[in-house]
Amino acid sequence: xxxxxxxxxxxxxxxxxxxxxxxxxxxxxxxxxxxxxxxxxxxxxxxxxxxxxxxxxxxxxxxxxxxxxxxxxxxxxxxxxxxxxxxxxxxxxxxxxxxxxxxxxxxxxxxxxxxxxxxxxxxxxxxxxxxxxxxxxxxxxxxxxxxxxxxxxxxxxxxxxxxxxxxxxxxxxxxxxxxxxxxxxxxxxxxxxxxxxxxxxxxxxxxxxxxxxxxxxxxxxxxxxxxxxxxxxxxxxxxxxxxxxxxxxxxxxxxxxxxxxxxxxxxxxxxxxxxxxxxxxxxxxxxx
Amino acid sequence: xxxxxxxxxxxxxxxxxxxxxxxxxxxxxxxxxxxxxxxxxxxxxxxxxxxxxxxxxxxxxxxxxxxxxxxxxxxxxxxxxxxxxxxxxxxxxxxxxxxxxxxxxxxxxxxxxxxxxxxxxxxxxxxxxxxxxxxxxxxxxxxxxxxxxxxxxxxxxxxxxxxxxxxxxxxxxxxxxxxxxxxxxxxxxxxxxxxxxxxxxxxxxxxxxxxxxxxxxxxxxxxx
Numbered sequence: 287x288x289x290x291x292x293x294x295x296x297x298x299x300x301x302x303x304x305x306x307x308x309x310x311x312x313x314x315x316x317x318x319x320x321x322x323x324x325x326x327x328x329x330x331x332x333x334x335x336x337x338x339x340x341x342x343x344x345x346x347x348x349x350x351x352x353x354x355x356x357x358x359x360x361x362x363x364x365x366x367x368x369x370x371x372x373x374x375x376x377x378x379x380x381x382x383x384x385x386x387x388x389x390x391x392x393x394x395x396x397x398x399x400x401x402x403x404x405x406x407x408x409x410x411x412x413x414x415x416x417x418x419x420x421x422x423x424x425x426x427x428x429x430x431x432x433x434x435x436x437x438x439x440x441x442x443x444x445x446x447x448x449x450x451x452x453x454x455x456x457x458x459x460x461x462x463x464x465x466x467x468x469x470x471x472x473x474x475x476x477x478x479x480x481x482x483x484x485x486x487x488x489x490x491x492x493x494x495x496x497x498x499x500x501x502x503x504x505x506x507x508x509x510x511x512x513x514x515x516x517x518x519x520x521x522x523x524x525x526x527x528x529x530x531x532x533x534x535x536x537x538x539x540x541x542x543x544x545x546x547x548x549x550x551x552x553x554x555x556x557x558x559x560x561x562x563x564x565x566x567x568x569x570x571x572x573x574x
Numbered sequence: 575x576x577x578x579x580x581x582x583x584x585x586x587x588x589x590x591x592x593x594x595x596x597x598x599x600x601x602x603x604x605x606x607x608x609x610x611x612x613x614x615x616x617x618x619x620x621x622x623x624x625x626x627x628x629x630x631x632x633x634x635x636x637x638x639x640x641x642x643x644x645x646x647x648x649x650x651x652x653x654x655x656x657x658x659x660x661x662x663x664x665x666x667x668x669x670x671x672x673x674x675x676x677x678x679x680x681x682x683x684x685x686x687x688x689x690x691x692x693x694x695x696x697x698x699x700x701x702x703x704x705x706x707x708x709x710x711x712x713x714x715x716x717x718x719x720x721x722x723x724x725x726x727x728x729x730x731x732x733x734x735x736x737x738x739x740x741x742x743x744x745x746x747x748x749x750x751x752x753x754x755x756x757x758x759x760x761x762x763x764x765x766x767x768x769x770x771x772x773x774x775x776x777x778x779x780x781x782x783x784x785x786x787x788x789x790x791x792x793x794x795x796x797x798x
C-alpha cells in the first residue's frame with residue numbers, strides 16, 4: 287500500500303517535470319509566431335518586461351523591490367524610446383543560465399543583463415547593441431602599483447572558481463597565485479584586508495564593486511583590459527524590427543547625452559569615466 | 575569516461591583526493607591529541623579544567639562546521655592576519671586543518687568520555703589505593719581501557735572527518751568537491767558520471783575503513 291503510494295507520487299512528479307519541459311518548448315514556438323515583436327507590443331500595450339541581473343552592484347542590483355544600475359538605466363532608455371513609461375516596465379530577475387530560455391519562451395521581451403554577444407547565443411536569440419564593450423580587468427587597492435596583468439607575477443589574484451576570467455589567468459599568467467572562490471563577493475574583504483593583491487573579472491563588474499558604499503575610495507579598476515566582452519541586448523530571434531529600433535534608440539542616446547547620464551548615475555560613482563558608445567559597431571540585425 | 579580520459583581533468587581529480595587525504599590525516603592527528611586532552615580535562619577533579627572542556631565541547635560540537643571553517647579563514651586569516659604559509663593552497667589547507675581539528679576534537683572527547691564510563695569505578699579506586707596520582711591513574715589504568723571500548727565510534731568520527739574535509743573547498747582549496755564542481759561546470763553533459771566517480775571514490779576509501787575499525791573494535795575490546 288505504502289509502496290504504491292510512493293510510486294504514484296514519483297510518477298506524478300516525473301510527469302510534472304516532463305510536462306513543464308514540453309510546455310517550455312511549445313511556449314517558445316507559439317510565442318514567436320504570433321508576436322509582432324517588441325515594437326508592436328510597446329505600441330499596443332504600453333508595457334514591457336525586461337530581464338535583468340539582480341546581484342551585480344552598479345549594473346543590475348535588487349534592493350527590496352527596486353532595481354538599480356547601469357543595465358537598468360539602459361533598459362529605461364530603450365523603454366522610453368519605444369514609448370513606454372518607466373513605471374510600466376516590469377523588471378524580471380534573470381541569471382546567466384536562463385536568459386536564452388526566457389527570451390525564447392516570451393517570459394521577457396528584452397534582456398539587459400551583462401549579456402556578452404557571441405555566436406553560440408546568436409543561434410538562439412537576436413542581439414541589439416553592444417551598448418558597452420567590457421573586458422577582463424583587475425581591481426586593486428587605491429594605492430596599488432599593479433598596472434596590468436603583466437604585473438601579477440608572484441602576486442595573489444582572486445576570482446570565481448571555474449569562471450572564464452580565472453581560467454584566463456591560469457593559462458596566460460601562470461606566475462600569478464590564484465585564489466578561487468564560488469563567488470566574487472568573497473574576494474572583496476580579502477582585497478580590503480590586503481590578503482590578495484587583485485580581483486579579476488569584467489571591468490564593468492569590478493567597477494560596480496568599487497562603487498559600493500562600503501568600499502568607496504578604497505579600490506580602483508586598473509583600466510587595462512585583456513579580453514573583449516561586448517554586452518548586447520537580447521531579443522527574440524525573429525524580431526528584426528525590434529532589434530533595429532533598439533539600435534536607433536542607442537544611437538540617439540549616445541548623441542543626446544542620455545547614455546552618458548545613465549553611466550554617471552550608476553557606474554560613474556566608481557570614478558571610471560563614461561565610455562564612448564561606438565555606434566559604428568552596432569550589430570547588423572539581419573545577420574544571424 | 576571521456577571526462578577523465580583528459581589528463582588535466584584526471585590530475586585535478588587525483589590532486590583533489592590527495593588534498594582530502596592530507597586534510598583527513600593531519601586533522602585526525604590533531605583532533606585525537608586534542609580530544610584526549612579535553613577528555614582528561616572533563617573527568618579531572620580540577621573545576622577550571624572541567625569548565626574549559628565543557629565550554630569547548632559545547633561551543634564546537636554545536637556550531638556548524640561550515641561556520642567554524644569560515645571563521646578560520648575570514649576571521650583568523652583575513653581579519654586577524656594569521657598567515658600560516660606563503661603558499662596560498664598550503665595556507666588554506668592549514669586553516670582548514672585548524673577548523674576540522676577543533677570541531678572533531680569535541681566529538682573525540684565525548685566518545686572517550688563515554689568510554690571512561692565503561693571502566694568500572696573499582697579500577698580507579700584500586701589505582702588510587704596503590705598510590706598512583708590522578709594523571710597516572712588516567713594514563714595507565716583508565717584511558718587504555720576506555721579507548722579500547724570506543725574504537726568503533728572513533729572509526730565513525732574518522733569517517734565523518736574525511737567527508738567533512740570537503741568543507742575546506744568553500745575557502746578556496748581545490749579539494750575533491752571543488753574539483754567536482756568545476757568539472758561539472760565544464761562538462762554539463764556528464765554530470766551524473768562525474769558525480770558517481772567522486773561519490774564512488776569516497777565510498778572506496780571509507781567502506782574498508784569502516785570494516786577495519788569494526789574488526790579492530792572486536793580484537794581490542796576489553797572482555798568483561
